[in-house]
Amino acid sequence: MTNVLSFKFENTDEDTVTVLPCVDGVGLDRLVADFEEAADYRDPAGGYGGLVPSFYRFGPLPSYFLGQEAPVTGDEQGEIYLLSCDCGEVGCWPLIGHVRLRQDKVIWDRFSQPHRPSRNYESFGPFVFERIQYEQVVNALVGYDDGR
Numbered sequence: 001m002t003n004v005l006s007f008k009f010e011n012t013d014e015d016t017v018t019v020l021p022c023v024d025g026v027g028l029d030r031l032v033a034d035f036e037e038a039a040d041y042r043d044p045a046g047g048y049g050g051l052v053p054s055f056y057r058f059g060p061l062p063s064y065f066l067g068q069e070a071p072v073t074g075d076e077q078g079e080i081y082l083l084s085c086d087c088g089e090v091g092c093w094p095l096i097g098h099v100r101l102r103q104d105k106v107i108w109d110r111f112s113q114p115h116r117p118s119r120n121y122e123s124f125g126p127f128v129f130e131r132i133q134y135e136q137v138v139n140a141l142v143g144y145d146d147g148r
Contacts, residue, residue: 002128005022007020055084065080067079
């Protein structure tokens with residue numbers, strides 16, 4: 001079974017847009033929060049929110065979500081921030097994942113919370129998308145690169 005990617009856009013103020021990835025119509029922030037609660041990860045933590053392109057230079061969002069920009073913390077191609085903190089800052093409380101491109105699929109896996117390296121996200125995901133649908137959705141992000 002494959003998943004369907006979409007994005008939800010919220011204006012946090014007149015000049016700031018939040019871009020929230022959704023899997024099968026559910027915000028990734030909700031999916032990971034539910035996973036963490038079920039895994040009993042209750043140590044003090046931040047909350048997740050969408051990405052704020054005007055706060056962080058992701059590069060062109062279509063290529064960013066294809067894993068073609070520089071890795072965000074390590075040196076492995078395809079490593080991206082999928083969520084930021086609910087305050088909008090990726091350095092505060094992000095969810096990191098890896099984007100893997102296949103001939104007809106795009107896979108999100110190997111999730112991590114860098115501020116809680118002992119947490120195991122191995123059973124979160126993977127999320128597998130049809131490449132054509134995925135590329136159509138991420139290509140529609142053109143113009144949101146600067147937070148408009």
